[in-house]
Amino acid sequence: MSYKIMEKVELAPNTVMMQVHAPLATRKMQPGQFIIVRVTPNGERIPLSISGWDMNKGTVRIIVQAVGRTSAELINLRVGDSLTDVVGPLGQPSHLDKYGTCVLIGGGYGTGAIIPIAKDLKARGNKVIGIIGARTKELVLMENELRTICDKVEVSTNDGSQGVKGLVTDVLTEILKQEPVHMVTAIGPVPMMKAVSEMTRPLNIKTYVSLNAIMVDGTGMCGSCRVEVGGTTKFACIDGPDFDGHQVNFGELVNRQKMYIPYEKKAMELHLCKEKNL
């Protein structure tokens, strides 16, 4: 099986969109699920959100930001190159239903993952509002595509270079003032998902977050991705990745995500050395 890269578009510095040929993985794919890839034969298994798929072409779309060794190697691949492994779909689909008004919030490359969810919720007759958050204008991803799906899309940037100056929660505050919201989904950095959940908790608005825990097998075998939700331990790979944001122990998630930082640095240094020597 060859998991060939069929298309690659640079969306922002260090961030690319890729269409990867993985027909088997597309067969039963649903919004909110994820894949696990290995980039090289000595590579680690990393989970990636899906931002779309095409069963006819047999391709899965991923948005990847280089944050570590494996993702750096991945975004360096070119069209025609192949990944070593792609397995999926993994995890449970998002909580797709008819809610009324849904606000979908994407932070950074997390915006890619909200697109299939937005499409599905829209098709179910929901009013769908998208919010994209980024540090600055150049890092606002997938805006045009999201606009074709949602009833309304708002953008926030930390520096005010596009949209509202501030955070996604500032935009959310405004929306909540204007109309009733029945469901919120936030996908992006943990502090953002936590802030969104804190904001909706007192208002009792159902809020889902997608947890990017460290995984190995992704099928419930290892427990690397365990996370406390509602006081009990869940496995993000088989119980999630989407969970009720009001129940998640975000502090633990952040701490567990940092477990291998010294190792990641070491692997990255080696990678940069290799690149330099080329």
Added chain:
Amino acid sequence: MSGEISNKDRMQIPIQDMPEQEPAVRVRNFTEVPTGYPEVYALTESKRCLDGCKAPCIKGCPVGIDIPAFIKKIEERDFIGAARSLKKYNLLPAICGRVCPQQDQCELVCVVAKKGASVAIGRLERFAADYERMSGLIEIPEMAPPTGRKIAIVGSGPAGLTGASELARLGHKVTIFEALHRPGGVLVYGIPRFRLPIDVIDTEIEMLKKMGVEIICNAVIGKTLTVDDLFAEGYEAVLIGTGAGLPYFMNIPGENLCGIYSANEFLTRVNLMRADLFPESLTPVFLGKRVAIIGAGDTAMDAARTSARLKPEKVTVYYRRSREEAPCLPREMEHAEQEGVGFKFLTNPVRFIGDDNYFVNGMQCIKMELGEPDASGRRSPKPIPGSEFIEEIDTVVMALGFGVNPIIKETTPGLETNKKGIIIVDPATGKTSREGVYAAGDIITGGATVIKAMGQAKVASKAIHEYILSKSTRVTA
């Protein structure tokens, strides 16, 4: 010729020990610990098997190997013949010779054992299988003419590999679906290579491919495709051999601290992902200075001995019962002790303590005492009030046993399971509540041995063959 030695003389021959790497050497490598019988040892050991013995060992073997027959071949120096004789009953003798609990099976009932040590059946099995493999004389077994019938096997561990081989030999077109990126299941992600070298498994997998078995990796049945999808794709029967892969935790405070692993995760990182080679291999494993292993089964010993090879200061096994109740193979505990692993029996963790960075740095334990026998027949451990103490540790591996993975159960309507999610089968056939669906291995027991899984896969394969033949001839498209 063999008649030249009387049984009385045979009884006089002492058991032949298997040479091993010295403990001080082997804790610095991942190569196999017992190095296997040299020819002369195997010949001597084979003479310990008595002529005209009623061979209770055959009944002691979960797959019913004709043990005296293969040992006699060794005695006759027909080592290849011995391997082929083994393979009539057991397709994976090189694996079973290494990981079977022979002391509870064939060797337990060996007649010779009544007056000393049993015949070393496992070592002889390994010898014959290794001889065949290393001589390059492995032959594709005799195959029935192709039937054109398609059978799907879910999982490529001991049950899946055995089922594939049995069914392929009967002429069926077999496809194995494996969730991980590499076939072998627990033989690859779980059992360390110093106990089961990877080339032993790869040889068996290559043989299956030569027999026409197709192996599709990166396919999680229940996610990528369901069992019903497999039927829709023209597979006429499905054998489920997905094992018991779900790790148990203790549900005690602090268990999610960094530095606390399930044995599955720890072993998978090292065995499958080669974290021992980091950063040449990109998967890391965190290993501190003082490692605590919780539990005393085979997996606990594998985790302890794997830890010992990653150069910590200290590895200690904590077990809530006493040495006598430890469920691991005695030889594995012995190996662990030789490699410097310490044991604290009648000790159970009650909570884990973390540092400011959320890494574990302490484990509060309580002393235990043994009370009345419980359902398992073992004396049940009870905490001794007020006996708590704190151990300074920075890595923990939880080896408390396994549950079964719910993915297939959740996605296969009509598949009956018990409360634990174990698939219910007719033990005589491996047949489940769904027509055409059979199961074998830990998914029907909740956790047993490699050889039991293989025995069940043989039973199920026979039943699948009969089921397929009983169905009206396949409608050709």
